[in-house]
Amino acid sequence: MCDTSPRQAYTTFSKSGWGSGPWNSELDKAVWIDPATGLDCMYRRCSDGGYLCGYVAVEPGHPLYGFDHGAIPSSLGITAHTGLVESGLCAHGKESEAMCHVPAEGRPHDVWWFGFKCDEDCDHLPDGRRQRGGADRMGIYRSTTYVADQCTRLAAQLDEVARANAAPLAISSAVTADAPVRTMVPA
Amino acid sequence: MRTAPHGVLDEHGAIWPSIRLAFWRGRLGMRQGVARESDAPVFRDNEPWLEEQFEVLIAVLSVAARGFHTASRELSVDIFRNSAVFQHHYRNWLVGAGLLMMGPNISSNGVLTDEGWAALLMLKATRPNQLIDVEVGYGAIELAGGRAMAEIAHPAIDTRELAFLFEREDIASQACIVLIDRKSTRGRMPMRHTLWSASFGGKHERDRMFAWLCARSDRWDEWGKTAGRGADALSQHLLATYISSVDWREPNGGEHLLALTHVT
Numbered sequence: 001m002c003d004t005s006p007r008q009a010y011t012t013f014s015k016s017g018w019g020s021g022p023w024n025s026e027l028d029k030a031v032w033i034d035p036a037t038g039l040d041c042m043y044r045r046c047s048d049g050g051y052l053c054g055y056v057a058v059e060p061g062h063p064l065y066g067f068d069h070g071a072i073p074s075s076l077g078i079t080a081h082t083g084l085v086e087s088g089l090c091a092h093g094k095e096s097e098a099m100c101h102v103p104a105e106g107r108p109h110d111v112w113w114f115g116f117k118c119d120e121d122c123d124h125l126p127d128g129r130r131q132r133g134g135a136d137r138m139g140i141y142r143s144t145t146y147v148a149d150q151c152t153r154l155a156a157q158l159d160e161v162a163r164a165n166a167a168p169l170a171i172s173s174a175v176t177a178d179a180p181v182r183t184m185v186p187a
Numbered sequence: 188m189r190t191a192p193h194g195v196l197d198e199h200g201a202i203w204p205s206i207r208l209a210f211w212r213g214r215l216g217m218r219q220g221v222a223r224e225s226d227a228p229v230f231r232d233n234e235p236w237l238e239e240q241f242e243v244l245i246a247v248l249s250v251a252a253r254g255f256h257t258a259s260r261e262l263s264v265d266i267f268r269n270s271a272v273f274q275h276h277y278r279n280w281l282v283g284a285g286l287l288m289m290g291p292n293i294s295s296n297g298v299l300t301d302e303g304w305a306a307l308l309m310l311k312a313t314r315p316n317q318l319i320d321v322e323v324g325y326g327a328i329e330l331a332g333g334r335a336m337a338e339i340a341h342p343a344i345d346t347r348e349l350a351f352l353f354e355r356e357d358i359a360s361q362a363c364i365v366l367i368d369r370k371s372t373r374g375r376m377p378m379r380h381t382l383w384s385a386s387f388g389g390k391h392e393r394d395r396m397f398a399w400l401c402a403r404s405d406r407w408d409e410w411g412k413t414a415g416r417g418a419d420a421l422s423q424h425l426l427a428t429y430i431s432s433v434d435w436r437e438p439n440g441g442e443h444l445l446a447l448t449h450v451t
Contacts, residue, residue, distance in 0.1 A: 065379075066379045070383075070418035073363055073385065076359055
C-alpha cells in the first residue's frame with residue numbers, strides 16, 4: 001500500500017450496468033507524486049473495458065527518457081503487472097481520461113511515461129466485456145490499490161536506474177600524465 | 188637491434204617487419220596474433236587487438252615511469268577492467284620480463300629498469316597515427332580496443348545523415364547499444380527517441396557487436412524502420428542477420444566476430 005494522495009483526481013465513468021464491485025467506489029483517474037522517488041505516477045480507467053492502466057513518468061535526463069517501452073534493456077528487469085506496454089509523452093485528449101497530467105509547480109511538462117495495462121487474460125474487465133477468445137473473462141479485477149502499488153514498484157525500479165547511472169564514475173585519468181616519461185629518461 | 192632492408196634485425200639474426208613486432212615476439216616471446224596455431228604467421232603490428240595490448244603496456248610502464256604512487260585500485264579500474272587479479276599478474280609478468288623492478292622500498296607500481304625505459308620510449312615513439320594525439324591510458328586503450336569504429340563504417344555512408352543511429356551507451360552501469368530515432372516527431376521539440384537496445388556482459392562484448400553494426404551502417408535506416416514495428420522485430424532480424432553472416436565452418440571463438448567486421 002502506498003500513499004497515493006492524488007494531486008489530480010477524476011471520476012468520469014458511468015458504471016451503471018457494470019455490476020457491483022470495487023470499481024463503483026473508485027476514482028477513474030488519479031495523478032500523484034511517489035513520495036519515495038519523487039516520480040510522477042498516474043492511473044486511469046480505460047474505456048474499452050473499464051480496467052485500469054498504471055503509469056510512472058521520468059523527467060528529461062533520466063537514462064531511460066525517450067525509450068520505447070520495448071527498448072528498455074531486459075537486463076534492467078523493469079516491469080509492472082504483466083509488463084510495460086506503453087511509453088510516450090503526455091497524450092492529447094480529455095485531461096480527465098487521457099494519459100496526461102498537469103505538472104506540479106516547478107516540475108517539467110515533457111515527462112516520459114511508462115505504462116502497463118490491466119487487461120490481460122488474467123485480468124477481469126469490470127464492464128462485462130468478453131475476452132478476445134470469446135469466453136467470459138474470469139480474471140481478477142486489478143483495483144486502484146493494486147495499480148498504485150504496481151506504480152510504486154515501477155517508480156522504485158526507474159529510480160534505481162537513475163541512481164546507478166549517477167554513481168561516481170571510475171577514475172579515468174590515472175595514467176594520463178606522461179610528462180615524466182620525457183623528463184626522466186636516463187642519459 | 189638495427190634496421191635491415193626489409194625490417195628490423197635483432198641480436199639473434201631474425202628479421203622482423205617492425206621494431207614493435209621484434210619486441211613483442213622476439214623479446215617478450217608473445218604470440219603474433221589471435222589466429223590458430225596451424226595458420227601461417229602473418230606479420231602485422233597494426234592488428235587492433237595488438238594495438239590495444241601495446242597501449243596497456245604503455246600505460247602500465249608510464250605509471251611506473253612517472254615516479255609517484257598510483258593506487259592499485261585506481262590502476263585496476265582504469266586499465267584492467269576492474270580485474271585486480273589480471274593487474275597483479277601483469278605486474279609480475281613485467282618483473283619477470285625484466286622491464287619492471289619491485290622491492291621493499293619501491294612503490295607497488297614498481298620502477299622501470301633501463302630496458303623498461305627503452306621499451307616505453309620505443310612504444311610511445313611508434314604509436315599508430317590514430318593514437319598519436321590520444322593521451323596514454325584508458326582512452327587510448329578503449330580506442331585501440333574499439334577497432335577504430337569510424338574506419339570500418341560503410342565508406343559511402345555519412346552516419347551524420349542517417350535518421351537512425353546505433354550508439355554505445357552505459358545504462359545503470361550496464362554496457363548497452365541503443366538505436367536512436369533522430370528524426371522523431373513526438374512532442375513539440377526534437378528529442379532522442381530510443382527504439383531498441385541490447386545489453387552485454389561487458390564493454391568488450393558490446394564494442395564487438397557495435398563494430399559488427401558499424402560495418403553495416405548502410406542498413407541502419409532500414410533496421411530503424413524495422414524497430415519501428417517493435418524492438419522485438421529488430422532483435423529477431425539482427426539475430427538472423429548475424430547468424431547468416433557467420434561462417435560456421437570456421438568458428439573461432441570470440442575472435443570470429445572481429446573477422447566479421449570486414450565482411451560486409
